[in-house]
Amino acid sequence: MSKQVVVGVCHGPRCRDYGGLTLAAQLKCQGMAVETLGCQSLCTYSPIVRLHDRIIHRATLERTETAADAPGRRYCLPD
């Protein structure tokens, strides 16, 4: 049985502008549980992802998957 990865994605204004909402949708599409986070006061490095006790600066889908040790793609239809 695999353990589901829970990822926090900042939905603060700066991270939204830099793709936080799209990243959250992509991570959900990959089967990760996504939590909505408020501004993490790291706006310079947006978008911000929190994974366990780690912060991922300028997060992308690829960087988050690598950090979560959950590589692999699922096919997802856009909403």
Ligand code: FES
């Ligand atoms: S808006 Fe995301 S860290 Fe500030």
